[in-house]
Amino acid sequence: MARSLTLTFVTSNGSKATLTIQGVKDGLTKEQVKALMDVIIANNIFLTKNGSLLSPSKAKVTEKSSRDMI
Helix, strand or coil, rough: CCEEEEEEEECCCCEEEEEEEEEECCCCCHHHHHHHHHHHHHHCCEEEEEEEEEEEEEEEEEEECCCCCC
């Protein structure tokens, strides 16, 4: 099953920016995700069209499965 982690941040102009990471492991904890978001913000890794990432807004893991039909 394919998993992706979607991180949403509040930017410096008050908008939201989303980052999706494919292929994340099973069993991620809230603490791990929060720590990752904090590292991204603290190191100012990404610059968006709406400015720097200032704070976490939300995060979610999405699981996708597929089944061959033919």
